[in-house]
Amino acid sequence: MHFAHQNRQERREQQRDGGFALLVQLMPILILIIVSALSQLMVTQPPYSLSYRPSAGHVHKRHTSHLKVPFYVGDRFNEEFTGNNLKTVERSVEEDYISNLRNNCWKEKQQKEGLLYRARYFGDSELYQRAQRMGTPSCSRLSEIQVILDG
Known part of the structure; x- marks a missing residue:
């Protein structure tokens, strides 16, 4: 026990x-x-978006004062961001936009180079012509912005 x-x-x-x-x-x-x-x-949620995003409340289109980059904001943006705060946000918008352009430009160049390589490798003149005509709009826009920033 x-x-x-x-x-x-x-x-x-x-x-x-x-x-x-x-x-x-x-x-x-x-x-x-x-x-x-x-x-x-x-x-915290960013005060802007580079694209229209109703789910995040970014539905009102604006443009930056310097580079005229379009971006979207919420209903209270005008009340919350004025003066230096607005300039800081616009600078961030432009930096994000340029960063996106750089990434897209790199992708466009890679895609074009890939097509050119395939055209040469397979001896496909039609594919080569198509690759030559292929545009790189992000690179073009990036060049335009560089001229504005340098000038």
Whole structure:
């Protein structure tokens, strides 16, 4: 009887220790979940979008004053951004736009080079002509902007 009572008491202590051990093992996961949730709460939505995005509230079209880059804003944009704040946002819009143009220009050049390479490799003159005629509109627009920025 004494032995059975001692076994029950040891099992209760092991269960308590096991619960604590489980909590210690789950602690890193719980910390990650809490930090992730807090970081999501701290992230704010940008005040603009380079494309029309009704789901984010960016439905009103504007243009930057310097490069005339189109962008979309929410209903309260005019109230929240004036003076230097507006200039900062417009500068960000133009930087994002130029960055997108650079990426798209690189993609267009890669696509054109790929077609030219295939045309040469297979001796396909029609494909070669098509590749030669292929435009690179992002590169053209990037060149126009560079002239404005340099001039």
